[in-house]
Amino acid sequence: MPAPVITVDGPSGAGKGTISHMLSEHLAWRFLDSGALYRVTGQACLLEGVALADSAAVTQVARHLDVDFKADPQGEILVFYKGQDVSRAIRSEEGGRAASKVAAIASVREALLQRQRDFRQLPGLVADGRDMGTVVFPDATLKFFLTASAAERAERRYRQLLAKGENVSLPRLLEDIKERDARDSSRSVAPLLPAEDAIVIDSTATPIAAVFEQVMKEVTAKGLK
Ligand SMILES: Nc1ncnc2c1ncn2[C@@H]1O[C@H](COP(=O)(O)OP(=O)(O)O)[C@@H](O)[C@H]1O
């Protein structure tokens, strides 16, 4: 029997990272931040001088990606590229844009597929992304699709980046979110879509604690906790 997997998919700012992290801590399961793999691929291209439009070169970068995840003493997961801490650099809006561009290349997704599946280990895995329930773990035990209005997601991102001391503009973030939604949803390979058997949660007007409660109800109903 393969290890159980809970998938958490959805658009940017829907709360996937927050809920997946809470869930993996609560269950003491492993955590896959698949977006970080696409973000590091984008960042690696910027660092190595590879044009994001050069699909073959970007695929080579993804295939040989020297990436590592390590928790710091506070439990925060840090991301390393070639041994260098890139956690902060990859979280910028520019990093998100680059990630979304490289993620639209089919051969890049193929190059990162096995690496993602390797995270599936006992006692279980919580996987956060866009295609966790549709492509990477179609046989997942439980699938969630989190969403919220674009305006609410842009507001969340605005508050999050402001708290990190970044200089951000709300109208620009809303444009970015809409652009990224459109790119992620319209790409021909692994478009952003809920799996047929996913539980869809719209958190536009629902606080984090209530979303987590809803998620935990389903987890308990499946006998996973
Ligand atoms: N239901 C919610 N209500 C209000 N803020 C939320 C909610 N869910 C997440 N957030 C906040 O929104 C921001 C983006 O959440 P995050 O989990 O990073 O989203 P994603 O991983 O889907 O991009 C974070 O600052 C988080 O605290």
Ligand SMILES: Nc1ccn([C@@H]2O[C@H](COP(=O)(O)OP(=O)(O)O)[C@@H](O)[C@H]2O)c(=O)n1
């Ligand atoms: N499984 C995944 C995860 C991320 N991605 C891409 O990577 C980008 C960054 O993902 P992320 O999850 O870190 O971003 P946010 O949702 O936190 O903004 C997304 O815009 C997607 O284009 C993907 O295509 N497939």
